[in-house]
Amino acid sequence: MTFDPETLGQSRNDLAEMLRDQRRRAGKTQTWLARRCAMSQTKVSNIESGKLTPSLLDVEMMLEALGVRESIAAQIFSVARTANTEWQDHWSSRRRGLDKKQNELSRLESASTEFRFFLLSMITGLLATPDYVRASIADVPGDQSKTIAKKLERQQVLYDPKKSFTFVLTEQAVRWPLLPPVAMAMQLDRLASVSRIPSVRLGVIPLSGYLPERPLNTFTVYDRKLATVETGTGALLLRDRRDVLAYLSDFESYERYAAFGDECRELLSEWSVFFTRQR
Missing domain, CATH: 1.10.260.40 (lambda repressor-like DNA-binding domains)
Structure with a gap:
């Protein structure tokens, strides 16, 4: 349709x-x-x-x-x-103020229990260092200090024992050089640290090996009620049960190719060293 x-x-x-x-x-x-x-x-x-x-x-x-x-x-x-489908374009969000968007996300996170993030090309704000957060919105004009502060404040939800988070990141999302090498190394160390939080399960999909899937978008599934799909100019919010289940199925497919736990942290350490050596 x-x-x-x-x-x-x-x-x-x-x-x-x-x-x-x-x-x-x-x-x-x-x-x-x-x-x-x-x-x-x-x-x-x-x-x-x-x-x-x-x-x-x-x-x-x-x-x-x-x-x-x-x-x-x-x-x-x-x-x-x-x-049951909502479109949120980036221009409208920027006109309203990105800090307002952070308030909406905070309310959504408060109302949800189980989170699944598939990150195709960038690291999400819940996992980001202050430098990464700042760089991710560097193209937005004006003072974004409130937005940055609220993005970092939202990270506290990761420590809520009543919630569970699964993050699956592609290697390109992890290694995309949005920051200078040393800052990127610190960002990868941050991912390794977050992976040890009890409520968090964090995995990476390395580019090596065989991967017959073909992901097209970054997306998040909240419980089994809502899927948000990122595009170049905005985001689709899908509430139709068939859509949500389709993205849950996609997530489970990608999850099978991800490295978790010690294997994930070994890869993050290897990639962090790569950035450190670029100084």
């Missing part, structure tokens, strides 16, 4: 109106529909008012309970899929 970026994340109200209309056409109350779908009446009300985006499973149950014709149901499903 092709999405128009201008409509992503803006279809919740359309979906709410369509579902509300179908219920009224069927002559049913919210209480009746809630009972048939094993939902609360409050949830149905929030869906119909646009306050809550229903999952595709929610929509399927509601349409089936209301006996909606197949042709109309297909149209509603199309809108529901769009409503």
